[in-house]
Amino acid sequence: MNPSDYPDSSASAGAERRPTVMKFGGTSVQDAAAFARVAAIVRRQRPQRPVVVVSAMAGMTDALLAAIKLALEADTPTALDWLESHFGRYSEVAEQLAGGAAYGDFVRFLYAARESLTRAFDTMRRYPGTIPPLRDEVVAYGERLSATLMAAILVNDGLPGRAMDARACIVTDDVYGRARPRWEDTVARTRQTLQAALAEDVIPTLGGFIGATLDGATTTLGRGGSDYSATLIGAALQAREVQIWTDVAGIYSADPRLAPNARRLESLAYGEATDLALYGAKVLHPRTIEPVERLRIPVSIRNSYAPEDGYSVITPDSGAPPGAILAVTHRAGMAAVHVRPSGAWRAAAALDDLARTLNAHGVIVEHLAASRMGLAATVEDSEGVAAACRDLRGAGEVQVATQRALLCVVGNFGDEATELHPTVSEALADFRVTPLLPHPSPCSRLFLMAEADAPAAVRQLHARLVENLA
Ligand code: ADP
Ligand code: ASP
Ligand code: MG
Helix, strand or coil: CCCCCCCCCHHHHHHHHHHHHEECCCCHCCCCHHHHHHHHHHCCCCCCHHEEEEECCCHHHHHHHHHHHHHCCCHHHHHHHHHHHHHHHHHHHHHCCCCHHHHHHHHHHHHHHHHHHHHHHHHHCCCCHHHHHHHHHHHHHEEEEEEEHHHHHHHHCCCCCEEHHHHHCEECCCCCCCCCCCHHHHHHHHHHHHHHHHHCEEEEEEEEEECCCCCCEEEEECCCCCCHHHHHHHHHHHCCCCEEEEECCCCCCCCCCCCCCCCCCCCEEEEHHHHHHHHHCCCCCCCCCCCHHHCCEEEEEEEECCCCHHCEEEEEECCCCCEEEEEEEEEEEEEEEEECCCCCCCCCHHHHHHHHHHHHHCCCCEEEECCCEEEEEEECCCCCHHHHHHHHHHHHEEEEEEEEEEEEEEEEECCHHHHHCCHHHHHHCCCCEEECCCCCCCEEEEEEHHHHHHHHHHHHHHHHHCCCCC
């Protein structure tokens, strides 16, 4: 079943009854001032029936991952000591902004978190087979603490916040660290968990990034996954809009940290936003658009530090005219694998073997190509690449180039998957790039290049194609 096919129990409810999912990322909840801003934004949107999804406080997910490493390499008390200053950041916010019973709930939750983290670290040390599931269990505490704290702050502000467990909503497979949602179960459980609360006008607060298997084991959706949680919940509830609140006022024509002249794209199509996210624009998790696309739910990107600064909205069609170039992005951490098979070989079978071997080593493949001369794969660089290449040696001569980046130009290129855009090629003349063709997306063109040169290439393409400088 896909998102447009599930039984629509809310279709009869008027649009004004449909909730708005509001997701706040790590920097939007990095300290007391940031949490206070979030509470004010939620208050203003109260009539839009908010469902609040929050990330861990900035730096907390990394801190939890580092604690796991410490627990395994040193011991449990060292790992917990390391986390104390991070728990302190949450407590400090609670002391400043939460009060009464809600403050008590948060303090009890933090106490229970310490106990359960201690048990998890001990178990991981003793039984290494438990590390993958327990890693997700541990890492989920960043988001769970944020959701509990957010509810306490809303309640102290006189709003009907209630922390609810995202793991009771988002049902996934058991690929820990990168779990895939089970759509039908997620729809059923999200509605079951949230609809009664929404009917009472409660503002549910949920941790992003986390889910659970059907058996109840905690899972996570991959780094940056809170955006994806927000659209999964938004689609399950048939939200009127999903708002992604972050530290920039929209999706820009390039990462504003890299290209200071980048400008906000007021409107993007689902495909354009997805290609940007897939090829490096950190502002959105690559799967964010998937759940809402068929339901045509708009997704907006807004700045929690400056809500009045404007925003981008992602809808089925951006209205970009044919040939328009909208944005440039790059994704580092790629590798290129080339195989020149020895002896007699058939391209299709060899390509199949290559894909299977890479997959067996957990290597994520972005692009595959074959010709009479050999095979080429563009992959995410990871530990598995070297191992896969060792296995491939029996098939022929194998070459690997690491420290590559994918450069992506987003625009309206039409349906001709094999054609390069002449202006794009000209603007890249100073760089050594390999076009990745065919690339069957009407919204983007991809090039492989040295990682070190990619930021300069992004700036140059942006200046020439978006700013239209000579
Ligand atoms: P959050 O913690 O809210 O999820 P992220 O750090 O994941 O926020 O994403 C926001 C960041 O994405 C911005 O600070 C910006 O530097 C980066 N970014 C990369 N590419 C783009 C782009 N094209 N437009 C806007 N922001 C971008
Ligand atoms: N806290 C998680 C991360 O840092 C998820 C998210 O922020 O979206 O990756
Ligand atoms: Mg993010």
